[in-house]
Amino acid sequence: xxxxxxxxxxxxxxxxxxxxYVADYRWLEVNAFNEQHKxxxxxxxxxxxxxxxxxxxxxxxxxxxxxxxxxxxAKYIADQIAIQRQYQHYQSTSER
Numbered sequence: 001x002x003x004x005x006x007x008x009x010x011x012x013x014x015x016x017x018x019x020x021y022v023a024d025y026r027w028l029e030v031n032a033f034n035e036q037h038k039x040x041x042x043x044x045x046x047x048x049x050x051x052x053x054x055x056x057x058x059x060x061x062x063x064x065x066x067x068x069x070x071x072x073x074a075k076y077i078a079d080q081i082a083i084q085r086q087y088q089h090y091q092s093t094s095e096r
Contacts, residue, residue: 014081018054018070044077049084052077 005012017028017039025037032048034040040047043060054073055065063069 013085014050014052016052016054016077023056044073045080052081 030048032046032051039053041053044053057065059073064073
């Protein structure tokens with residue numbers, strides 16, 4: 001198993017954390033949690049750039065934790081990733 005990964009070196013620019021039966025964030029060492037070690041986010045978009053959450057209770061609606069309802073949140077997060085990538089592209093081209 002992969003135990004360590006250089007995200008930038010691997011070209012990974014986003015992480016979507018989709019919960020399972022038990023939320024366990026101990027291994028995720030990013031500044032995306034409050035004092036109770038709960039995710040800080042707005043509709044799954046984390047306070048840490050490039051980190052997103054799916055499957056959390058009431059992320060945007062009652063069905064957010066269910067396979068039949070998570071697609072609403074997944075679409076929103078995918079749209080947010082695309083928007084943030086456009087901003088990054090704009091910033092990198094305007095700095096030239």
